Amino acid sequence: xxxxxxxxxSNDNFTTLVAAVQAAGLVEALQSPGPFTVFAPVDAAFAAxxxxxxxxxxxxxxxxxxxxKFHVVSGKYTQADLAKLGKVESLEGATIPINCTDAFEVxxxxxxxxxxxxxxxxxxxxxxxxxxG
Numbered sequence: 388x389x390x391x392x393x394x395x396x397s398n399d400n401f402t403t404l405v406a407a408v409q410a411a412g413l414v415e416a417l418q419s420p421g422p423f424t425v426f427a428p429v430d431a432a433f434a435a436x437x438x439x440x441x442x443x444x445x446x447x448x449x450x451x452x453x454x455x456k457f458h459v460v461s462g463k464y465t466q467a468d469l470a471k472l473g474k475v476e477s478l479e480g481a482t483i484p485i486n487c488t489d490a491f492e493v494x495x496x497x498x499x500x501x502x503x504x505x506x507x508x509x510x511x512x513x514x515x516x517x518x519x520g
Contacts, residue, residue: 388506391425392418400512403433403441410445411452422463423508424475426483426493428516436516453479457519463508466491466501481519493517 392414395401404427408414417423433441444451456479464475470487477483483494491498496515503510 388504390418390507391421391423391505391510394503394505394510395427400429400431401427403430404428407433407441407445407451407455411448411455413452413455417459417507419507421461421507424460424462424464424469425508425510426458426460426496426498426513426517427510428458428496428513429499432496432513432515454516454518457481457483457517458513465509466498466511469493469511479519483517 389397392405392408395405395408408417417425444454457477459478460475460483461478464472466487469475469485470491472485474482474484486492491501491511493511493513494517496513496517498511499514500512503512
């Protein structure tokens, strides 16, 4: 079974995410045994950010890494697991609220594909880039 990075690289909807993970120096971490739960924004989520934001972040790897770590949780959590928890702590250290009342929502984003199994965790595809705060 492919790992989280291999799944992202093979999916055309994650080109910006893959470039960001590479720029932030997080490829090796996301290829490690984990397990991890990743909330993976699609390219359209990055495109919805204010103009120049992605370029600015790529030029500031520590800030970019912090934002990307906010999208990763230690442990493997399915949608059902997350619904029971109601919130999880990101690798960045901030809490990510989970709401599964009407739709599967993670902070300010909606999950558009859940429970994608990887060798070292699970991916939930989201429609927005999540920001701390």
